[in-house]
Amino acid sequence: MAATEQTIKQVNKLGNSDYKYGFSTDVDDIKPPKGLNEDIVKYISAQKNEPEWMLDWRLKAFSVFNKMPKPDWAKLDIPDIDFQDYYYYSSPKSLKDKPKSLDEIDPEILKTYEKLGIPIKEQEKLAGVAVDVVFDSVSVATTYKKQLSELGIIFCSISEATKNHPELVKKYLGSVIPIADHSFAALNSAVFTDGSFVYIPEGVRCPVELSTYFRINAMNTGQFERTLIIADKNSYVSYLEGCTAPMRDESQLHAANVELVTLENAEIKYSTVQNWYPGDSEGKGGIYNFVTKRGACRGNNSKISWTQVETGSAITWKYPSCILQGDNSKGEFYSVAITNNRQQADTGTKMIHIGKNTSSKIISKGISAGKANNTYRGLVNIQSKASNSRNFTQCDSLLIGNECGAHTVPYIESSNSDSMVEHEATTSKINEEQLFYCMQRGLNSEDAVGLIVNGFCKEVLQHLPMEFAVEAQKLVAISLEGSVG
Amino acid sequence: MLNIKDLHVSIEGKKILNGLNLSINKGEVHALMGPNGSGKSTLSYFLSGKDGYEMERGSIDYNGKNLLDLEVDERANEGLFLAFQYPMEIPGVQTSFFLKTAINSKRKHHGLPEIDALEFAKLIKSQAQELDISPDMLRRDLNVNYSGGEKKKQEILQMSLLNPAMSILDETDSGLDIDALRIVSEGVNKLRNKDNSFLVITHYQRLLNYIKPDYVHIIADGKIVKSGDFSLALELEEKGYEEISKTA
Numbered sequence: 011m012a013a014t015e016q017t018i019k020q021v022n023k024l025g026n027s028d029y030k031y032g033f034s035t036d037v038d039d040i041k042p043p044k045g046l047n048e049d050i051v052k053y054i055s056a057q058k059n060e061p062e063w064m065l066d067w068r069l070k071a072f073s074v075f076n077k078m079p080k081p082d083w084a085k086l087d088i089p090d091i092d093f094q095d096y097y098y099y100s101s102p103k104s105l106k107d108k109p110k111s112l113d114e115i116d117p118e119i120l121k122t123y124e125k126l127g128i129p130i131k132e133q134e135k136l137a138g139v140a141v142d143v144v145f146d147s148v149s150v151a152t153t154y155k156k157q158l159s160e161l162g163i164i165f166c167s168i169s170e171a172t173k174n175h176p177e178l179v180k181k182y183l184g185s186v187i188p189i190a191d192h193s194f195a196a197l198n199s200a201v202f203t204d205g206s207f208v209y210i211p212e213g214v215r216c217p218v219e220l221s222t223y224f225r226i227n228a229m230n231t232g233q234f235e236r237t238l239i240i241a242d243k244n245s246y247v248s249y250l251e252g253c254t255a256p257m258r259d260e261s262q263l264h265a266a267n268v269e270l271v272t273l274e275n276a277e278i279k280y281s282t283v284q285n286w287y288p289g290d291s292e293g294k295g296g297i298y299n300f301v302t303k304r305g306a307c308r309g310n311n312s313k314i315s316w317t318q319v320e321t322g323s324a325i326t327w328k329y330p331s332c333i334l335q336g337d338n339s340k341g342e343f344y345s346v347a348i349t350n351n352r353q354q355a356d357t358g359t360k361m362i363h364i365g366k367n368t369s370s371k372i373i374s375k376g377i378s379a380g381k382a383n384n385t386y387r388g389l390v391n392i393q394s395k396a397s398n399s400r401n402f403t404q405c406d407s408l409l410i411g412n413e414c415g416a417h418t419v420p421y422i423e424s425s426n427s428d429s430m431v432e433h434e435a436t437t438s439k440i441n442e443e444q445l446f447y448c449m450q451r452g453l454n455s456e457d458a459v460g461l462i463v464n465g466f467c468k469e470v471l472q473h474l475p476m477e478f479a480v481e482a483q484k485l486v487a488i489s490l491e492g493s494v495g
Numbered sequence: 496m497l498n499i500k501d502l503h504v505s506i507e508g509k510k511i512l513n514g515l516n517l518s519i520n521k522g523e524v525h526a527l528m529g530p531n532g533s534g535k536s537t538l539s540y541f542l543s544g545k546d547g548y549e550m551e552r553g554s555i556d557y558n559g560k561n562l563l564d565l566e567v568d569e570r571a572n573e574g575l576f577l578a579f580q581y582p583m584e585i586p587g588v589q590t591s592f593f594l595k596t597a598i599n600s601k602r603k604h605h606g607l608p609e610i611d612a613l614e615f616a617k618l619i620k621s622q623a624q625e626l627d628i629s630p631d632m633l634r635r636d637l638n639v640n641y642s643g644g645e646k647k648k649q650e651i652l653q654m655s656l657l658n659p660a661m662s663i664l665d666e667t668d669s670g671l672d673i674d675a676l677r678i679v680s681e682g683v684n685k686l687r688n689k690d691n692s693f694l695v696i697t698h699y700q701r702l703l704n705y706i707k708p709d710y711v712h713i714i715a716d717g718k719i720v721k722s723g724d725f726s727l728a729l730e731l732e733e734k735g736y737e738e739i740s741k742t743a
Contacts, residue, residue: 442546443583444584446543446546446583447582448585449544449566449567449571450543450567450570450576450579451571451593451600451653452571452572452597452601453596453597454568454600455568457596458568461585461596462585464587464588465585465587466586468586468587
């Protein structure tokens, strides 16, 4: 059976609750006490047998975090987060002695991933996707490792990379997102637990899509993943990231940092489908998703492209950005953000044009339903030396119902007279006539909404790799269930 | 098939249908003619289940069921089809995907599995060819940047794929040139059989030269004022609505 087809079938099978990934897995886990302090930072570092330089880096980040206020400029109603009320490390017991092969992994964990539509064992055999899976705080398994290593590609957990490739980690970690960038970035730097590391050597085009699947299973656990992807000269990689979490009444914290670096002529395509638990219809529970994603196009003619489909989380705070340093470098941001019930999203991008002839493109589709609020916030900054640079931005918002909100906040700063910036924005309500037309052809109201919204998002969804696009279309429809009477 | 009795319908307090009676049996083609504002489109929308209409009195029986108990999509899946006067554009949704979704909705309603991909490809190819619809058009977004004629052909394509029991054609001839009118009419004629019925709504007798109705009704001020056979359409063409309504 094709992986895509299997994914759809499994998504369909996942129970009747509104949130289809709301199951939790019964595995023993190891946790230090709740709370955030220097000892926890040391504990995490020790659990991972990290070298001293990494512990020092974490401790420095922790002291920075303690001094920084929380960012408050987003149009979000963020409850006071008690950082002492979370667990900062959780590892399924059976992973304590790291498995050497997939056969040694706790079958319960494998079953979880199967429920999510990613049978790791199958994935190994199916051409196309190599998967790194992160369960709570620990990377479970990386498939395809051997085949990739023959090409010199490094695809492993960040903990492994710290041990086995310290020169690369030292050189690039924190080079795109400095620890003092803002408090969530500092927090992540102090307590990050796992995440993926990718290095594509010079001249190599990665033959498969690399993929990570994150899952928060344990209760009251924060997940702080850290991903670092480096594409050396003339290389290419496409990377996918998916996220889910079980349904819990308590809110869970997720603060990830993702750094991308492209050198000369290199390209990274980074796709995310984020479906963390959004909370119930009254806004109880759900994931607080504070994510910092940033890519640096360091080399000339390099390119970074972000595609995101954000359907989950109670609060999404996320601005995948590009720093266009190299001449002729390109940045792209394609985004679909859906908020339903009481979800809030404040998302967008920053395109910082530094090199000459740099160009960026932003396509954002925001969909609001229920009592949700959805904000696009974007910055296009063209610096004085970035002559002949271009930006095109298009922000479209779609409203479903009368109680939701859509907001567009574009910041445009140009210090350069021969550059060009274009901005287009539209806001519309879902068209009753279109719904009627679809229903007159036999579609029920939910299928009709799903169809119309997927059409609205097509420009973005078509940038997703095939396997993901199908899952994303399903998610778009599922996350709007119940949004029209 | 369809039995409408003493139907009174208003929109925002304004009375549009005013005691309309109409009975359509299996295998019959009825034409409904009338001037602007006589209630033709209201009737077609109300029968399809569109929001915003209030029924004050009357009953509608559809194949032994109370039509008003059914939702819009249920009516559609039970074989009631409306060919829209102004078909909606759905940006980002490929025409062929929409057609497949519609077919599968109906199949699901009747407890059938989804249509096989190959079977669908064959079916759509042959039906589109008959209506002179190019494969390229099927790849485009539904009704987006279609010409008026292309939109109407698309409606007939959907009709032929869904094979409805009761089709309502709401001014399908408006905006069609003579060639498109002939193609669309041939499409409808091919679908005609002893088990299905049509209600053809039009201003002009022109369409009825191609789609020969069994009965012609004239609607004025929300009710049928005169019924007859095809010769009534010819008479109407000659005398005009005002005079015919007067003699009714």
